[in-house]
Amino acid sequence: MALTSFEEQEINEIKSWWSENYKTIIAVLILALAGSWGWHYWQAHQVNKAQAMSTEYDNIILSNHSVDIKNAEIDIFVKDNSKTAYATLALLEKAKVATEAKDYSLAATALQQAIQESPDEILASLAAIRLANVQIQLKDTDAALATLNQVKDPTWEARKLLLIGDIQATKGDKTAAQTSYEQAQKNSTPLEQQWLQVRLNNL
Incomplete structure:
Protein backbone atom coordinates (compact mmCIF):
# COMPACT_ATOMS: atom_id res chain seq x y z
CA MET A 1 0.00 0.00 0.00
CA ALA A 2 1.45 3.33 -1.03
CA LEU A 3 2.10 5.87 1.69
CA THR A 4 0.47 9.24 1.56
CA SER A 5 2.64 12.28 1.36
CA PHE A 6 1.67 13.10 4.95
CA GLU A 7 2.76 9.64 6.19
CA GLU A 8 5.99 9.90 4.24
CA GLN A 9 6.62 13.27 5.86
CA GLU A 10 6.04 11.82 9.33
CA ILE A 11 8.44 8.94 8.64
CA ASN A 12 11.06 11.32 7.33
CA GLU A 13 10.67 13.50 10.43
CA ILE A 14 11.09 10.45 12.69
CA LYS A 15 14.17 9.35 10.75
CA SER A 16 15.58 12.85 10.99
CA TRP A 17 14.85 13.06 14.74
CA TRP A 18 16.42 9.64 15.34
CA SER A 19 19.48 10.57 13.30
CA GLU A 20 19.96 13.68 15.46
CA ASN A 21 19.19 12.10 18.85
CA TYR A 22 20.05 8.39 18.76
CA LYS A 23 23.49 8.91 20.33
CA THR A 24 21.99 10.75 23.26
CA ILE A 25 19.27 8.13 23.74
CA ILE A 26 21.77 5.27 23.68
CA ALA A 27 24.02 7.12 26.12
CA VAL A 28 21.10 7.66 28.52
CA LEU A 29 20.15 3.98 28.31
CA ILE A 30 23.76 2.92 28.98
CA LEU A 31 23.98 5.28 31.96
CA ALA A 32 20.67 4.01 33.32
CA LEU A 33 21.79 0.40 33.04
CA ALA A 34 25.17 1.24 34.53
CA GLY A 35 23.49 3.08 37.39
CA SER A 36 21.18 0.15 38.09
CA TRP A 37 24.08 -2.29 38.00
CA GLY A 38 26.16 0.02 40.20
CA TRP A 39 23.36 0.28 42.77
CA HIS A 40 22.94 -3.49 42.95
CA TYR A 41 26.71 -3.93 43.17
CA TRP A 42 26.91 -1.40 45.99
CA GLN A 43 24.09 -3.13 47.87
CA ALA A 44 25.75 -6.52 47.46
CA HIS A 45 29.05 -5.02 48.60
CA GLN A 46 27.41 -3.58 51.73
CA VAL A 47 25.79 -6.93 52.57
CA ASN A 48 29.09 -8.76 52.09
CA LYS A 49 30.89 -6.17 54.19
CA ALA A 50 28.34 -6.50 57.01
CA GLN A 51 28.57 -10.29 56.93
CA ALA A 52 32.37 -10.16 57.08
CA MET A 53 32.22 -7.67 59.95
CA SER A 54 29.76 -9.88 61.84
CA THR A 55 31.97 -12.93 61.39
CA GLU A 56 35.08 -11.07 62.55
CA TYR A 57 33.20 -9.69 65.56
CA ASP A 58 32.02 -13.18 66.56
CA ASN A 59 35.51 -14.61 66.13
CA ILE A 60 36.96 -11.99 68.49
CA ILE A 61 34.26 -12.06 71.14
CA LEU A 62 33.91 -15.86 71.24
CA PHE A 77 38.62 -4.15 64.99
CA VAL A 78 37.22 -0.81 66.17
CA LYS A 79 39.86 1.10 64.21
CA ASP A 80 39.03 -0.85 61.05
CA ASN A 81 35.25 -0.56 61.50
CA SER A 82 34.86 2.88 63.03
CA LYS A 83 31.39 4.39 63.55
CA THR A 84 29.56 1.06 63.19
CA ALA A 85 27.29 -0.86 65.53
CA TYR A 86 29.77 -3.73 65.67
CA ALA A 87 32.57 -1.40 66.81
CA THR A 88 30.30 -0.09 69.56
CA LEU A 89 29.25 -3.59 70.63
CA ALA A 90 32.89 -4.70 70.76
CA LEU A 91 33.73 -1.79 73.05
CA LEU A 92 30.72 -2.57 75.25
CA GLU A 93 32.04 -6.12 75.59
CA LYS A 94 35.51 -4.81 76.46
CA ALA A 95 33.98 -2.57 79.13
CA LYS A 96 31.87 -5.42 80.51
CA VAL A 97 34.89 -7.67 81.01
CA ALA A 98 36.82 -4.79 82.59
CA THR A 99 33.94 -4.03 84.95
CA GLU A 100 33.71 -7.67 86.01
CA ALA A 101 37.43 -7.50 86.81
CA LYS A 102 36.77 -4.24 88.72
CA ASP A 103 39.07 -2.38 86.33
CA TYR A 104 36.72 0.60 86.28
CA SER A 105 39.26 2.95 84.71
CA LEU A 106 39.63 0.73 81.64
CA ALA A 107 35.86 0.22 81.52
CA ALA A 108 35.27 3.99 81.58
CA THR A 109 37.75 4.55 78.74
CA ALA A 124 25.14 5.80 72.45
CA SER A 125 22.56 6.00 75.23
CA LEU A 126 23.25 2.43 76.34
CA ALA A 127 26.97 3.17 76.49
CA ALA A 128 26.28 6.38 78.46
CA ILE A 129 24.12 4.51 80.99
CA ARG A 130 26.89 1.96 81.54
CA LEU A 131 29.53 4.69 81.75
CA ALA A 132 27.50 6.52 84.42
CA ASN A 133 27.32 3.27 86.42
CA VAL A 134 31.10 2.92 86.20
CA GLN A 135 31.64 6.55 87.19
CA ILE A 136 29.41 6.00 90.22
CA GLN A 137 31.68 3.07 91.15
CA LEU A 138 34.62 5.47 90.80
CA LYS A 139 32.82 7.89 93.18
CA ASP A 140 32.75 10.53 90.42
CA THR A 141 29.09 11.44 90.70
CA ASP A 142 29.44 14.82 88.97
CA ALA A 143 30.91 13.10 85.90
CA ALA A 144 28.12 10.51 86.07
CA LEU A 145 25.46 13.24 86.02
CA ALA A 146 27.16 14.87 83.02
CA THR A 147 27.28 11.51 81.26
CA LEU A 148 23.58 10.90 81.89
CA ASN A 149 22.83 14.11 80.02
CA GLN A 150 24.08 12.28 76.91
CA VAL A 151 21.27 9.72 77.21
CA LYS A 152 18.91 10.88 74.46
CA ASP A 153 17.00 7.75 73.47
CA PRO A 154 13.67 7.47 75.37
CA THR A 155 14.18 3.72 75.76
CA TRP A 156 16.64 4.43 78.55
CA GLU A 157 14.77 7.31 80.21
CA ALA A 158 13.63 5.29 83.25
CA ARG A 159 17.12 3.87 83.87
CA LYS A 160 18.57 7.37 83.44
CA LEU A 161 16.23 8.83 86.06
CA LEU A 162 16.88 5.89 88.39
CA LEU A 163 20.61 6.59 88.30
CA ILE A 164 20.06 10.32 88.75
CA GLY A 165 17.94 9.51 91.80
CA ASP A 166 20.69 7.25 93.15
CA ILE A 167 23.24 10.06 92.80
CA GLN A 168 20.92 12.57 94.45
CA ALA A 169 20.26 10.15 97.30
CA THR A 170 24.01 9.61 97.75
CA LYS A 171 24.44 13.36 98.00
CA GLY A 172 21.74 13.50 100.66
CA ASP A 173 19.11 15.28 98.55
CA LYS A 174 16.21 12.94 99.35
CA THR A 175 13.53 15.26 97.95
CA ALA A 176 15.20 15.43 94.55
CA ALA A 177 15.86 11.69 94.61
CA GLN A 178 12.19 10.98 95.35
CA THR A 179 11.12 13.16 92.43
CA SER A 180 13.53 11.36 90.06
CA TYR A 181 12.39 7.92 91.21
CA GLU A 182 8.72 8.83 90.83
CA GLN A 183 9.31 10.22 87.33
CA ALA A 184 11.19 7.05 86.43
CA GLN A 185 8.24 4.90 87.51
CA LYS A 186 6.03 6.35 84.79
CA ASN A 187 7.82 4.56 81.94
CA SER A 188 9.69 1.78 83.73
CA THR A 189 9.55 -1.99 83.26
CA PRO A 190 8.13 -4.19 86.05
CA LEU A 191 11.67 -5.01 87.20
CA GLU A 192 12.68 -1.36 87.20
CA GLN A 193 9.54 -0.51 89.15
CA GLN A 194 10.63 -2.99 91.85
CA TRP A 195 14.05 -1.37 92.06
CA LEU A 196 12.46 2.07 92.22
CA GLN A 197 9.99 1.11 94.92
CA VAL A 198 12.78 -0.31 97.08
CA ARG A 199 14.69 2.94 96.71
CA LEU A 200 11.63 5.02 97.53
CA ASN A 201 11.00 2.91 100.63
CA ASN A 202 14.60 3.44 101.75
CA LEU A 203 14.58 7.22 101.41
Whole structure:
Protein backbone atom coordinates (compact mmCIF):
# COMPACT_ATOMS: atom_id res chain seq x y z
CA MET A 1 0.00 0.00 0.00
CA ALA A 2 1.45 3.33 -1.03
CA LEU A 3 2.10 5.87 1.69
CA THR A 4 0.47 9.24 1.56
CA SER A 5 2.64 12.28 1.36
CA PHE A 6 1.67 13.10 4.95
CA GLU A 7 2.76 9.64 6.19
CA GLU A 8 5.99 9.90 4.24
CA GLN A 9 6.62 13.27 5.86
CA GLU A 10 6.04 11.82 9.33
CA ILE A 11 8.44 8.94 8.64
CA ASN A 12 11.06 11.32 7.33
CA GLU A 13 10.67 13.50 10.43
CA ILE A 14 11.09 10.45 12.69
CA LYS A 15 14.17 9.35 10.75
CA SER A 16 15.58 12.85 10.99
CA TRP A 17 14.85 13.06 14.74
CA TRP A 18 16.42 9.64 15.34
CA SER A 19 19.48 10.57 13.30
CA GLU A 20 19.96 13.68 15.46
CA ASN A 21 19.19 12.10 18.85
CA TYR A 22 20.05 8.39 18.76
CA LYS A 23 23.49 8.91 20.33
CA THR A 24 21.99 10.75 23.26
CA ILE A 25 19.27 8.13 23.74
CA ILE A 26 21.77 5.27 23.68
CA ALA A 27 24.02 7.12 26.12
CA VAL A 28 21.10 7.66 28.52
CA LEU A 29 20.15 3.98 28.31
CA ILE A 30 23.76 2.92 28.98
CA LEU A 31 23.98 5.28 31.96
CA ALA A 32 20.67 4.01 33.32
CA LEU A 33 21.79 0.40 33.04
CA ALA A 34 25.17 1.24 34.53
CA GLY A 35 23.49 3.08 37.39
CA SER A 36 21.18 0.15 38.09
CA TRP A 37 24.08 -2.29 38.00
CA GLY A 38 26.16 0.02 40.20
CA TRP A 39 23.36 0.28 42.77
CA HIS A 40 22.94 -3.49 42.95
CA TYR A 41 26.71 -3.93 43.17
CA TRP A 42 26.91 -1.40 45.99
CA GLN A 43 24.09 -3.13 47.87
CA ALA A 44 25.75 -6.52 47.46
CA HIS A 45 29.05 -5.02 48.60
CA GLN A 46 27.41 -3.58 51.73
CA VAL A 47 25.79 -6.93 52.57
CA ASN A 48 29.09 -8.76 52.09
CA LYS A 49 30.89 -6.17 54.19
CA ALA A 50 28.34 -6.50 57.01
CA GLN A 51 28.57 -10.29 56.93
CA ALA A 52 32.37 -10.16 57.08
CA MET A 53 32.22 -7.67 59.95
CA SER A 54 29.76 -9.88 61.84
CA THR A 55 31.97 -12.93 61.39
CA GLU A 56 35.08 -11.07 62.55
CA TYR A 57 33.20 -9.69 65.56
CA ASP A 58 32.02 -13.18 66.56
CA ASN A 59 35.51 -14.61 66.13
CA ILE A 60 36.96 -11.99 68.49
CA ILE A 61 34.26 -12.06 71.14
CA LEU A 62 33.91 -15.86 71.24
CA SER A 63 37.64 -16.60 71.13
CA ASN A 64 39.47 -18.18 74.07
CA HIS A 65 42.26 -15.63 73.93
CA SER A 66 43.48 -13.90 77.05
CA VAL A 67 41.86 -10.62 78.03
CA ASP A 68 44.89 -8.61 76.93
CA ILE A 69 44.99 -10.24 73.50
CA LYS A 70 41.25 -9.92 73.06
CA ASN A 71 41.36 -6.23 74.02
CA ALA A 72 44.11 -5.65 71.47
CA GLU A 73 42.01 -7.42 68.83
CA ILE A 74 39.01 -5.28 69.76
CA ASP A 75 41.09 -2.11 69.42
CA ILE A 76 42.17 -3.12 65.90
CA PHE A 77 38.62 -4.15 64.99
CA VAL A 78 37.22 -0.81 66.17
CA LYS A 79 39.86 1.10 64.21
CA ASP A 80 39.03 -0.85 61.05
CA ASN A 81 35.25 -0.56 61.50
CA SER A 82 34.86 2.88 63.03
CA LYS A 83 31.39 4.39 63.55
CA THR A 84 29.56 1.06 63.19
CA ALA A 85 27.29 -0.86 65.53
CA TYR A 86 29.77 -3.73 65.67
CA ALA A 87 32.57 -1.40 66.81
CA THR A 88 30.30 -0.09 69.56
CA LEU A 89 29.25 -3.59 70.63
CA ALA A 90 32.89 -4.70 70.76
CA LEU A 91 33.73 -1.79 73.05
CA LEU A 92 30.72 -2.57 75.25
CA GLU A 93 32.04 -6.12 75.59
CA LYS A 94 35.51 -4.81 76.46
CA ALA A 95 33.98 -2.57 79.13
CA LYS A 96 31.87 -5.42 80.51
CA VAL A 97 34.89 -7.67 81.01
CA ALA A 98 36.82 -4.79 82.59
CA THR A 99 33.94 -4.03 84.95
CA GLU A 100 33.71 -7.67 86.01
CA ALA A 101 37.43 -7.50 86.81
CA LYS A 102 36.77 -4.24 88.72
CA ASP A 103 39.07 -2.38 86.33
CA TYR A 104 36.72 0.60 86.28
CA SER A 105 39.26 2.95 84.71
CA LEU A 106 39.63 0.73 81.64
CA ALA A 107 35.86 0.22 81.52
CA ALA A 108 35.27 3.99 81.58
CA THR A 109 37.75 4.55 78.74
CA ALA A 110 36.13 1.83 76.61
CA LEU A 111 32.63 3.21 77.25
CA GLN A 112 33.64 6.78 76.42
CA GLN A 113 34.98 5.47 73.13
CA ALA A 114 31.79 3.45 72.60
CA ILE A 115 29.73 6.64 72.85
CA GLN A 116 31.92 8.29 70.20
CA GLU A 117 31.76 5.24 67.92
CA SER A 118 27.98 4.73 68.21
CA PRO A 119 26.15 5.15 64.90
CA ASP A 120 22.84 5.94 66.59
CA GLU A 121 21.31 7.31 69.79
CA ILE A 122 20.18 3.89 71.05
CA LEU A 123 23.69 2.46 71.35
CA ALA A 124 25.14 5.80 72.45
CA SER A 125 22.56 6.00 75.23
CA LEU A 126 23.25 2.43 76.34
CA ALA A 127 26.97 3.17 76.49
CA ALA A 128 26.28 6.38 78.46
CA ILE A 129 24.12 4.51 80.99
CA ARG A 130 26.89 1.96 81.54
CA LEU A 131 29.53 4.69 81.75
CA ALA A 132 27.50 6.52 84.42
CA ASN A 133 27.32 3.27 86.42
CA VAL A 134 31.10 2.92 86.20
CA GLN A 135 31.64 6.55 87.19
CA ILE A 136 29.41 6.00 90.22
CA GLN A 137 31.68 3.07 91.15
CA LEU A 138 34.62 5.47 90.80
CA LYS A 139 32.82 7.89 93.18
CA ASP A 140 32.75 10.53 90.42
CA THR A 141 29.09 11.44 90.70
CA ASP A 142 29.44 14.82 88.97
CA ALA A 143 30.91 13.10 85.90
CA ALA A 144 28.12 10.51 86.07
CA LEU A 145 25.46 13.24 86.02
CA ALA A 146 27.16 14.87 83.02
CA THR A 147 27.28 11.51 81.26
CA LEU A 148 23.58 10.90 81.89
CA ASN A 149 22.83 14.11 80.02
CA GLN A 150 24.08 12.28 76.91
CA VAL A 151 21.27 9.72 77.21
CA LYS A 152 18.91 10.88 74.46
CA ASP A 153 17.00 7.75 73.47
CA PRO A 154 13.67 7.47 75.37
CA THR A 155 14.18 3.72 75.76
CA TRP A 156 16.64 4.43 78.55
CA GLU A 157 14.77 7.31 80.21
CA ALA A 158 13.63 5.29 83.25
CA ARG A 159 17.12 3.87 83.87
CA LYS A 160 18.57 7.37 83.44
CA LEU A 161 16.23 8.83 86.06
CA LEU A 162 16.88 5.89 88.39
CA LEU A 163 20.61 6.59 88.30
CA ILE A 164 20.06 10.32 88.75
CA GLY A 165 17.94 9.51 91.80
CA ASP A 166 20.69 7.25 93.15
CA ILE A 167 23.24 10.06 92.80
CA GLN A 168 20.92 12.57 94.45
CA ALA A 169 20.26 10.15 97.30
CA THR A 170 24.01 9.61 97.75
CA LYS A 171 24.44 13.36 98.00
CA GLY A 172 21.74 13.50 100.66
CA ASP A 173 19.11 15.28 98.55
CA LYS A 174 16.21 12.94 99.35
CA THR A 175 13.53 15.26 97.95
CA ALA A 176 15.20 15.43 94.55
CA ALA A 177 15.86 11.69 94.61
CA GLN A 178 12.19 10.98 95.35
CA THR A 179 11.12 13.16 92.43
CA SER A 180 13.53 11.36 90.06
CA TYR A 181 12.39 7.92 91.21
CA GLU A 182 8.72 8.83 90.83
CA GLN A 183 9.31 10.22 87.33
CA ALA A 184 11.19 7.05 86.43
CA GLN A 185 8.24 4.90 87.51
CA LYS A 186 6.03 6.35 84.79
CA ASN A 187 7.82 4.56 81.94
CA SER A 188 9.69 1.78 83.73
CA THR A 189 9.55 -1.99 83.26
CA PRO A 190 8.13 -4.19 86.05
CA LEU A 191 11.67 -5.01 87.20
CA GLU A 192 12.68 -1.36 87.20
CA GLN A 193 9.54 -0.51 89.15
CA GLN A 194 10.63 -2.99 91.85
CA TRP A 195 14.05 -1.37 92.06
CA LEU A 196 12.46 2.07 92.22
CA GLN A 197 9.99 1.11 94.92
CA VAL A 198 12.78 -0.31 97.08
CA ARG A 199 14.69 2.94 96.71
CA LEU A 200 11.63 5.02 97.53
CA ASN A 201 11.00 2.91 100.63
CA ASN A 202 14.60 3.44 101.75
CA LEU A 203 14.58 7.22 101.41
